[in-house]
Amino acid sequence: MSEHTAPTPGLDAAEIAEPGAVTVVVPTFNESANIRRLLRLITESVPARLPCEVVFVDDSTDDTPEVIRAAAQDCPFPVAVLHRAEPVGGLGGAVVEGIKAATSEWIVVMDGDCQHPPSLIPELVATGERANAGLVVASRYIEGGSRAGLAGGYRVTVSRGATWLTKALFPRRLHGISDPMSGFFAIRRSAVSAEVLKPLGYKILLELAVRSRPGRVAEVPFVFQDRFAGESKSTAQEGFRFLRHLAGLRTASPVARMVGFGLIGASGFVPNLVGLWALTALGTHYVPAEILANQLGVAWNFLLIEQLLFRDRRAHRRRWDRLGRFALLANADLVLRIPLIALLVGRFGMGALPATALALAMTFVLRFVGTEALVYLPRRRGSRARRAA
Numbered sequence: 001m002s003e004h005t006a007p008t009p010g011l012d013a014a015e016i017a018e019p020g021a022v023t024v025v026v027p028t029f030n031e032s033a034n035i036r037r038l039l040r041l042i043t044e045s046v047p048a049r050l051p052c053e054v055v056f057v058d059d060s061t062d063d064t065p066e067v068i069r070a071a072a073q074d075c076p077f078p079v080a081v082l083h084r085a086e087p088v089g090g091l092g093g094a095v096v097e098g099i100k101a102a103t104s105e106w107i108v109v110m111d112g113d114c115q116h117p118p119s120l121i122p123e124l125v126a127t128g129e130r131a132n133a134g135l136v137v138a139s140r141y142i143e144g145g146s147r148a149g150l151a152g153g154y155r156v157t158v159s160r161g162a163t164w165l166t167k168a169l170f171p172r173r174l175h176g177i178s179d180p181m182s183g184f185f186a187i188r189r190s191a192v193s194a195e196v197l198k199p200l201g202y203k204i205l206l207e208l209a210v211r212s213r214p215g216r217v218a219e220v221p222f223v224f225q226d227r228f229a230g231e232s233k234s235t236a237q238e239g240f241r242f243l244r245h246l247a248g249l250r251t252a253s254p255v256a257r258m259v260g261f262g263l264i265g266a267s268g269f270v271p272n273l274v275g276l277w278a279l280t281a282l283g284t285h286y287v288p289a290e291i292l293a294n295q296l297g298v299a300w301n302f303l304l305i306e307q308l309l310f311r312d313r314r315a316h317r318r319r320w321d322r323l324g325r326f327a328l329l330a331n332a333d334l335v336l337r338i339p340l341i342a343l344l345v346g347r348f349g350m351g352a353l354p355a356t357a358l359a360l361a362m363t364f365v366l367r368f369v370g371t372e373a374l375v376y377l378p379r380r381r382g383s384r385a386r387r388a389a
């Protein structure tokens with residue numbers, strides 16, 4: 001293969017001691033009309049001195065795998081298709097599988113619809129080598145980049161909002177990354193730690209940047225192109241998945257989880273008060289109304305913590321078991337609080353207000369610890385160790 005690309009301005013090949021080889025990972029879902037063009041562009045972009053292989057991780061229901069195999073015949077580099085019968089983890093899961101299958105020093109992840117220009121592959125790797133970076137992000141939001149290909153004001157607004165929210169939630173971890181939503185990036189294989197490879201993350205760059213510490217980060221501007229053919233698989237459902245992903249990443253530490261638990265608990269006052277209002281308006285005596293309305297708050301809290309805080313810790317207990325335990329803890333909290341306040345006032349001579357505040361804080365911590373330990377405690381370590389042995 002000859003050298004097709006002119007060297008990038010300001011980028012001296014001699015500066016790169018020994019350009020690492022690159023595995024290009026492309027997740028595909030029904031992209032048959034884009035494959036030939038994509039492989040042709042990669043062939044034109046990657047110079048001979050940069051050893052390259054392409055791994056498609058495919059969840060298609062159309063003939064994409066056959067199209068890839070046929071088109072691969074004309075490629076000067078190895079092309080592999082990992083077709084997954086069961087698309088575990090969707091797009092994020094596909095990228096993780098590709099990363100695991102990659103053997104080169106550098107891994108470039110890019111979409112299969114030609115929205116990410118393959119001409120940038122050598123520059124991403126060269127920038128990483130030069131900057132001694134573990135991660136190089138192709139960014140739409142630095143000078144020289146643009147999001148021209150984001151179809152419509154709605155998509156632009158959603159993308160901008162998601163970027164802002166993500167940066168606000170992870171100011172330190174995403175320092176130096178202007179485009180954490182980018183699906184186009186290069187990562188050094190040694191910078192990917194195995195524990196990070198959870199097939200849950202939908203936005204895999206975010207997952208990598210937050211969970212693993214890829215070391216130094218560099219960015220290269222890119223113009224987000226129009227999709228060449230076919231249609232986007234982005235849906236509102238993916239949007240919700242993204243929000244759950246954010247919540248999961250943000251509450252990975254116990255302290256952050258406790259804060260989330262408190263915020264969710266506070267939000268439970270709304271259904272509680274609405275229920276109380278409705279029941280008393282219907283003529284229910286206020287005592288049973290209080291008790292019933294409180295259950296509404298409990299149900300609300302349960303739904304939210306299941307979705308946002310303990311999503312990946314639900315598997316070892318049935319839903320009704322979890323709900324029962326959670327409701328028991330929440331109601332025990334109420335029953336405990338009054339005698340606790342009485343104790344603090346009567347025995348320790350505290351004022352009613354500080355005693356109430358302290359009792360609230362104590363029962364809150366107890367409820368959080370109880371919920372972690374009694375409802376969502378992960379499987380015993382022993383069983384995993386036994387399996388590994």
Ligand SMILES: Nc1nc2c(ncn2[C@@H]2O[C@H](COP(=O)(O)OP(=O)(O)O)[C@@H](O)[C@H]2O)c(=O)[nH]1
Binds near residue numbers: 026031058094232
């Ligand atoms: N393997 C796999 N690839 C997917 C899946 N969903 C989307 N993709 C691919 O991910 C890339 C980005 O998806 P796309 O629909 O273009 O999203 P958009 O650019 O945000 O509109 C494309 O190459 C898709 O074919 C999936 O469930 N599995």
Ligand SMILES: [Mg+2]
Binds near residue numbers: 111113115227232
């Ligand atoms: Mg796309």
